[in-house]
Amino acid sequence: MAQESWRPTASPRRRKPSINDVARLAGVSYQTVSRVINNAPDVSAVTRDRVLRVIQEVGYRRNRTATALVTSRSTVIGILTDGSPRFGPVGTLMALESLARQNGYATTVVTVVEPYEESVPKALDTLDDVGVDGIIVIAPRLAMAAAVWNADVRVPVEMIAAGASSTPNVFTYSENQELGARMATQHLIDLGHTDIAHIAGSMEWFDGRVRKRGWEAAIRDAGLEPGLCVEGDWSPKFAYETGLRLVSEGRVPQAIFAVSDHTALGLIRAFAENGVRVPEDVSIVGFDDVEGSDYFLPPLTTVRQDFQELAQASIEVLLGAVEGREVDRTPNVPTLVVRASAIPARLRQTSP
Amino acid sequence: MAQESWRPTASPRRRKPSINDVARLAGVSYQTVSRVINNAPDVSAVTRDRVLRVIQEVGYRRNRTATALVTSRSTVIGILTDGSPRFGPVGTLMALESLARQNGYATTVVTVVEPYEESVPKALDTLDDVGVDGIIVIAPRLAMAAAVWNADVRVPVEMIAAGASSTPNVFTYSENQELGARMATQHLIDLGHTDIAHIAGSMEWFDGRVRKRGWEAAIRDAGLEPGLCVEGDWSPKFAYETGLRLVSEGRVPQAIFAVSDHTALGLIRAFAENGVRVPEDVSIVGFDDVEGSDYFLPPLTTVRQDFQELAQASIEVLLGAVEGREVDRTPNVPTLVVRASAIPARLRQTSP
């Protein structure tokens, strides 16, 4: 394919009309125009209409930069998120943007990667430079959250981090993932399983910790013996190798709560390659409901979080803080979506 | 879990030091400070040091808003992207942000959903209000691109849209997905298959069109008869149902180029449920290399695009336009990743 090159097109960079232009054309002072665009009360209906008409005609739009300079409020919120695109953060990010805009706020996002002690303060500075009115941090990892706690920022900061607690400086909000993990495990228990293992995520991730905690709690509450727990790294690869090991050591449990759908995927492949059938020989429940998980072999029973709702709540809380309102919020609850990868224990058959 | 409420912490909203504060403390004029932070030449080494020291001490940081107001350059670039989080766009988005920041630009993103004729102009206005210096549009769909073409914007616009062509106003850049599709199909041809079907994506998506075109071209060039082509909607569900139909009608082809990994997933499940084995009975190649595709059953042969590189190139081109440089770029080429879902035709076995 041919090389292409591009020069900016002869910019029709006509100056945008200002409040003064409108004022002159409407035969009023700039202050009156200002009053109109801020719909302040002290302006008569006729002049208001006249100004409005001119605004319409010349296509005037308020210059946010100038407004920001004088009010020191930018109507921009910053979003700080992890650069490694795992499943959860991305959905949240998009939902946040959309909701923020519906509330009249623009969004500027900054991604960070390790080492967080360096990247997070730098990112926060970037956001501060832009002059954001508030910041939402999507912090899936402990180290990232720690870096945020240690930083001092001049604007309200809200963190989305499963199971982390609020500090005076930063408010923390999250989906109730522990409950989600409980629900997954409880589902297995309800199915009559007693030997329930957990292939966990990394303990350096909030999600990993919290989901493990949920699994433990459900088992404890049911008076069962805790099954095997292997801490991993979220990757299908790790899960696959763990599955292989379980098979070769003859330690395949009745049921497994996998910390994520991708983990479940690796497990399933390891088992399938060795004649261990899911769900006949081992029941599996995942977490995330990633796209396609309903077409895994077998379709995966899993837990879904409502990112839209999470984002909605987060934005409400943050804007409340920014605008000086007070907002109450209870954590969201995830939902269990039952498919084919987990079946009752009594239907279980030993491998041929 | 208990309800929580949050009020912004007693804001230590001390005014940030300005150029004047620094000037006073350093015993120079504000203009000299300005020169230092813009490292202009006309300042002696000693005063420069003195000013720098004060800047350090009081923690001065340039106010981007003020700079933007006077220069009418914001060093912010806008990213317009589709709100439906399909695989490609998201990876590109994060890479873009990171690269932009490395070049000293902040990023504000806006997502749009249908109907684009309404949402796109509005989104472009939002970006214009913020005062971005340039815009990158991630436009997977035809309708979205059309809306962008029709809009008139005062800043350089670059669109990432597979196979779309540039217009005077908007430069278009993309991964060479047609080549990717060709490579996938060619792989099947090299494997000795002659009856190669395509389960396509939606023709309203650039990716769908271009990948289909690549499939057609490869087949044509090899002098083969075009196989079955079914146009779908990217969903595993559609692919699953198509797979079911193929089986029941006894029209399962030798080989299939699936427009996406998720499409492949649906196909595989439909076949697996009916005793049609992949790859023994039918070879399948996907596209995207989504996370976990190496742990599908069987691990999927697929095509991977390098979003990082795509983003890199896009940013270079856009910043070139913004800053008035001229930049040449050749489209990226994707890579074929060979795994287990496609095997030579001669190893193919008819179903028992």
Place this chain on the structure above:
DNA sequence: TTGAGGACCGTGAACGTTCACGAGTATATT
């Protein structure tokens, strides 16, 4: 008839920076 009060509108200043210009030294050139 005279204030009082409200409705409506305008002027000056400020936000923090850059741009355009000019002024004062020291150094080099003739």
Place this chain on the structure above:
DNA sequence: AATATACTCGTGAACGTTCACGGTCCTCAA
């Protein structure tokens, strides 16, 4: 010694808004 030239630095104005104040006119009650 006088002038030109570089180097260094400062002043005024501007960017497009909002904020704080003040002024004019009209209405209405005492």
